[in-house]
Amino acid sequence: MTFYNRVDELETLTSGVESPGSDFIVVYGRRRVGKTELLKEFCTDVPHVYFLAAQEAEHRQREKFIDRIADHFDDRVPRIDGWDDAFQYLGEKLATEDLVVVIDEFPYLVEENDSVPSYMQEFVDEHLHETDSMLVLCGSSVSTMESEVLGHESPLYGRRTAQLDVQPFSFKQAREIIEYDIADAIRSYAVTGGTPMYLTLFDYDRSLRENVRSRLLSPTAVLYNEPEFLLRTELRNPARYMSILEAIALGHTTPNEVAGATAIDSGPLSKYLQTLRRLRLIEREVPVTASQKKSKRSQYRIADEFLRFWFRYIEPNRSSIEEAPNIVYDGTIAPDLPTHVATTFEDVCQEAVWEAIRRGDVPPYSAVGRWWYREHEVDIVGLAPNDDRLLLAECKWTSEPVGAALVERLRETTAHVRWGPGDREVRYALFSKSGFVEGLEDDLSESWSLFTLDDIDSLLRSASR
Template structure:
């Protein structure tokens, strides 16, 4: 898989390795997000041992672990009978050689032996003060990494010198992997999201439609069952979670709506949603003017574009896909695809707003940016600058027709409903449009509003 970006993460790892002291870094994140590629890229020009844990017999696992250390140090493999001895051997080598030692898929070691975090604690405490090496623990099971490595109850708690919570690419970064023109790139990103493995799976010499048919609608493709596989790696009984994710992806975004669509009572539902949020499958959103902790106006969204696409179009139609995938594309995906892309377009526009803030494209330096809604009224993007009592209001349209004055006039009207610093505030307006703007809108609002067609969006991103 081609390696893209991750400059900040590589710089963080480099800083830890060159700090002239022992470093202990925890790298974690969802499967397919590129953790292994990041670590291989970092290790490629440095002395290192890369140990990939696997689900096999504990004795064989331990033997491979010791053999990897001995091979790096050009020594005969010692006779080691316990994990305690194996980690003591590692500690001795970390203290007498400067190198990077990576344990990838660390949760598999913990599954074999729950005492391993304690053995590692001894390594860090006993050998760390005399070492200039870098120890990296990496894992895809977020629940295990958070409980057994990062959690308060873990023997390793408080001993890491850094952690990298690796996230999928935003659109700006993903664009480097997508060789379509901007409009098709946005549509493709709405399918793959920013997960590197999904991005690089598509063949961008083919049309997006062909890629969807080949890599998503084919029951032999890795993506066909991918979300179910991801859930099963984290959850023993994923059935209820699958139904919740499908409900959210098909438009049931409030707790009441999700409960009605799934038949799960509100009490248990809150626990399911909390688990899905912790595992990065779901995000919770409140109006940008509201308190994250106190607001009861919560909306839930599937966190990843591909998962959203899959639960909206694939999971409800598995039987039909098995028999007639072409008809599913024509009759199910194509008619609703624009609506799916429109939601993703809003998030891309929020990216553009943040980039505009960083580059002083807007008048205000907004510290909070997000959606706003109250009752039946909604604004796609609202930015808040409490220091200057300044408000940014923006709408995004993924339509085939140019945006006219009606949208701008409607946004002006809705601005009065945003109850934030209503006494004496400054307001700034922006519009984003796939198909540009009418001459009338340019004449009436062009001098005072920020107008972003696709060419302006491409320039800012």
């Protein structure tokens, strides 16, 4: 399988190996995001021991761990009675040879014995510290990694030399994999999101319809039950969480709307929402001009495009999919897909704004995000407090070119965005799937920037090279 991107992550790991002294690096992130592939790619050219933990009895975990170490050193497998002895054995071996030691899915070890972080602390302090070796702890359970490895209460707190929070690919990064033209690339990203496994499952020589049909709209397809599987690995009873995710995916974005759609009282709902946020399945969003902590105008959104697609189209239609998948696609998904993709397009345009800022094509802004107040909203707002400058941008995923009506509407909305002094500088941008009516750009001042799909593609593709 081709290894994509992760340049910064590989550089961090490589710098650790090349620097003098020992290193202890923590790698974590959601399942399927490519952590294991990253570590395998890194380990290709360095002496290493790689151990993948599994959900099994503690003694079997320990036996397999010792086997891996003994095998690397061509040593007789010693008798080991506890994790303290296991790490003592590893420490003795590292005194003879510098290695990269990777323990993948570390939370499985903690699940069977919550004293493992304490034994690991002793190993780091007493053995690893005296070598030029590197220890890498990796895990998909973000909550466990943050509490048992990175948290203040963890015995390992303060000992790491670096940490990698591995994220799904942005559209700019995913564009390297998605071999469609720009319009279909955005549509495809609205289905797969940036999870490397999902991106590489699609065959880009086939149409998007064919990929969705074969990869999602079949009970035997890999992605058909994927979200349910992911939830069951993190939660004992995922039913209510699934109903919350479905409600958010279908447009119920405020706590009151979610409560109404799911019939879950606000008290328990708040805890469920917190758990979903901790698992990085949803995000809490406030207007870019508001305080993240203090604002009461919060909305929730699914944190992953694939999950948003699945809970919008697959979960509510499972019975129909099993009987007539083609009808579900042609009658339910295809007519509504532009509405679904429009949200993804806003995120892609936001990426384009940041890239334009980095390239100096537009003036700098320190914060970029959505804004809304009562019946008014703007897709993208940029704030430059030091310069009292405001950016207002709209993103239109429509079949018709954008004309003067949108320009006038955005101008009218400007007065409702209460930020900065009265003499603030206001700049505008329009992003359009279908381009702009002839002559529009000539009628606008230099404070306006217009972006077509080709402009966005050129901007993001050049950035990825």
